[in-house]
Amino acid sequence: MMYSEKLMDYFKNPKFAREIKNPSAVAEEGNIKCGDIFKIFLKIKNNKIKDISYLTYGCIAAIAASESFCRIVKGKTIEEAKKVSYEDIKNDLGDVPAIKLHCTHMVIKTFKKAIENYENKN
Ligand code: FES
Numbered sequence: 001m002m003y004s005e006k007l008m009d010y011f012k013n014p015k016f017a018r019e020i021k022n023p024s025a026v027a028e029e030g031n032i033k034c035g036d037i038f039k040i041f042l043k044i045k046n047n048k049i050k051d052i053s054y055l056t057y058g059c060i061a062a063i064a065a066s067e068s069f070c071r072i073v074k075g076k077t078i079e080e081a082k083k084v085s086y087e088d089i090k091n092d093l094g095d096v097p098a099i100k101l102h103c104t105h106m107v108i109k110t111f112k113k114a115i116e117n118y119e120n121k122n
Helices: 005-012 060-073 078-082 086-092 098-121
Strands: 025-030 037-045 048-057
Touching: 005 060, 025 098, 037 060, 037 098, 048 060, 048 078, 060 086, 060 098, 078 098, 086 098
Parallel strands: none
Antiparallel strands: 025 037, 037 048
16 A cells, blocks of 8 residues: 555654643544544643644554644644544645545544533533
């Protein structure tokens, strides 16, 4: 399978693959078909994504997509971050092989769940 150079770089040099202590919200999602698990931590302040991180147990594309998403949304308002789509991740990564596109969808799904958890709490 051919991955873009940027995708491989995100996979090899992740900046957001960590846990956040005392997060504002957390969410976990799994994909039954491939068995990959996504976990996203959020730190929210003044309606902004002050910090975000992930622990993803999955394929190369799943990890690179998680990394890409975190880089895109850090510093954005909740409203702006909600508008980020799997296509934004795909464009950021250069390209994603068709059979790996669901990995990008999983990241968005996990993030939306974390935001939902946050909004239900506040
Ligand atoms: Fe399923 Fe990557 S192969 S999330």
